[in-house]
Amino acid sequence: MRLPVALLAGFLQRLPALQGVVHGVDSLVEAHAGLLLKAAASFAALGALDSVAGATVYSLATANPAHPSPYTVAEGAAISPVVFVLQSNPPTASPPESWTISGSIPPGLKFGVNGTYITAPGFINTENPTLVGTPTTAGTYTMVLQAWEFTGGTGIFSSQFNYQVVVTAAPTPTPTPTPTPAGGNGPAFTTQPLSVTVTGGTVALDALAPGAASYQWMVNGSTPVAGATDHTLLISNAAQSAGTYTCVATDASGTSTSDPATVSLTSTPDVGRMVNISARAAVGTGGNIIFGGFAIGGSGSLPVLIRASGPALVPFGVPGTLPDPQLQLFDHSGVAIPGDINGGWAGNSQVEADANAVGAFPWTNTSSHDAALDLSLATSSYTAQVAGESGDTGVALMEVYDATAAANYASAPSHLTNLSARVFVGSNSNALFAGFVIKGSTAMTVLIRASGPALQGFGVPGTLPDPTLTLEYQSSGAIIASNAGWGGDAEISSTAKAVGGFAWTNPASLDSALLITLPPGNYTALVAGASGDAGVALVEVYEVP
Secondary structure: OOOOOHHHHHHHOOOOOOEOOOOOOOOOOOOOOOOOHHHHHHOOOOOOEEEEEOOEEEEEEEOOOOOOOOEEEEOOOOOOOEEEEEEEEOOOOOOOOEEEEEEOOOOOEEEEEOOEEEOOOEEEOOOOOEEEEOOOOOEEEEEEEEEEEEOOOEEEEOOOEEEEEEEEOOOOOOOOOOOOOOOOOOOOOOEOOOOEEEOOOOEEEEOEOOOOOEEEEEEOOOEEOOOOOOOEEEEOOHHHOOEEEEEEEEEOOEEEEOOOEEEEEOOOOOOOEEEEEEEEEEEOOOOOOEEEEEEEEEOOEEEEEEEEEOHHHHHHOOOOEOOOEEEEEEOOOOOEEOOOEOOOOOOOHHHHHHHHHHOOOOOOOOOOOOEEEEEEEEOOEEEEEEEEOOOOOEEEEEEEEEOOOHHHOOOOOEEEEEEEEEEEEOOHHHOEEEEEEEEOOOOEEEEEEEEOHHHHHHOOOOEOOOEEEEEEEOOOOOEEEEEOOOOOOHHHHHHHHHHOOOOOOOOOOOOEEEEEEEOOEEEEEEEEEOOOOOEEEEEEEEEEO
16 A cells, blocks of 8 residues: 655645754764764764663674775675674673674675685674675675674674675676767766666666766667666566666767666565654744654554654754654544653663664663654554654654564565655755665665655745755765756656655756665665755655565
8 A cells, every 4th residue: 555645745734844954863874065064973873883782882894994885896706805893882891602694695705704604694603704705696785784692693682784795797898989079078977877686676777977968778788778768767677677787878079888787686575675764853843843754555554663862862962952852643634643652751661672673772761751652553654743742842853663573574564665754954954864774685666756846836835946855875975866856757757656646747846856776775865955045845755666
C-alpha cells in the first residue's frame, strides 16, 4: 500500500512556516561546504557510533585510513588488505573476540584472519578481521559487520556497521567522440552514475554534465539505449537489462563520456529498504514546531521507535535544546494516536532495549524529559509532531526507526516507503538537512523532491523560490548528485505519479528532484536557496519499486 504525501502537505498547509533547520542523524551528517561546523562536531557521536555496554560508545574504523567506505576497487586487481578495528569511547580493556558478517562479500574476496576466512555470511573468531583477495565480479556490495564480546558470536554485542565495496568493471570500448573544434572543450560530468546490485525492478542511473545540449546512454560499450536521451536513465526491468552503462554528453564543442556504471543482478530476500529517518529543527510555539511525515507500505504492521530528543542532546554540545519535548503521532486523517511517553521517558526498559537494537545513540539520563513512542503501526501514512510540553522552545531531534529485528528484515511484510519534512529554509546553517538510511544487501531506487514553488498550490505562504537539492553520503560528505530545477522532466513526473506524490503542474518551476538508485548506506538530502533565498520547503524521499 502506497499513500500520497499530499495528505501531509494538506495537513501542513494550514500551519505557519516552521523556523529552523532539519538535520538527519543516524550516522554523522557531515556539514556541506562548511555548513554547521559546530553542529556537525557536536553530533559526531550520534551516528556511525553505537552503544554496547552502558554508556560505552563504539565506532568502526579501518587500520589503513585509505580504505574508507565505500572502498572502490578494480575487477581483477588484488586489493590492499582492509583491517577492521572496533574503536570505543571511553576505551575498554577487552577488545571483541569474534565478529559476524552478513550482507554480501564481493566474489573473489574473503573475510577473516590467519588462514581462517569466510566468503559468505558467518562469523570469525578474531579481534581484528581482514578483507583480502581479488574481486572477480563488478558491482556494489555491502557487508554488515557486528562485533561480539566472546568467541562464536556470543556475549555483549555492538550494533551493526555497514562497509561497502564498489568493484568497477573491466574497461569496455566507448564510442568514438566527435572531434573537438580547435580551442574548445568537451562537456564535463559533475555527476557520475553509480554501479549497483539489484534483484530486479526499477534502476535509475544519473549522470549530469551542466551545459550539455544532448545526452545518449550506451550499454556494454557502443550500443545506444533506445530513447535514452536524458541525463537520467530509467531502467524499468533491470532483471532483463544487466550490463555496463555509460552516458555520452554533447555540446557545441564536442562530446565526453561518463564513468561506466554496472548494473548487476543477485538473488536474495535481503533487499534494500529504508530503516531510519531523522530531522533536527528549532522548535517554537504554535505552528513553529517539528512535523515529520512517513508512510508504511506492505501488509500487516510494523514495529517502530519514534524519539524526540531535547535534553539528550546536551552532552553533544548542542546549544539551546528543548527542555521538555512533547511527542505526538497522528494518522493520515489527523487523528491523534495514543501512547506517547511525555513528562520524561523515565528510563523505560523497552525504549532503551529497542534503541540499542536499532543503533540509536543512548539516552543516559533516566530522569530527562526526552519523549518516545514504542509501538506497532498498520500500513498507512503518519505525521509525528514535536513541541514543547508547556510552550517551551529550543532545538529538538526527531527520529523514526524501523524496529524490526535485523534478522527478520528479509521476511518482514511491511516497511517504511516514504518520508517527508516541511520547514522554513534559511541560509548557511539554516539550510534543510533530511537524513535517511538504506539497509539490506541490494541497492534501492528512490525519488527525492525539494518542493518550494510547488507548495503554492496548497496555499502555503512564503515558499522557497528556488530550492536546490544536493544528495550526500553521510559518512564522508561526498556529493553523489544534485539538481537545481526539474525542468518538467517526464521521468520525474511519471515516477512521482506512480509512487503517490502530489503533482508538480508547472514544468518551468524551480522545484528540484533526483531519481536515483542508491546502494545501502546513510544519506543526507540537503535543500537550500540557490542564491541564498529563504522560505518554506518540503523535502520528500520515496521508495520506487
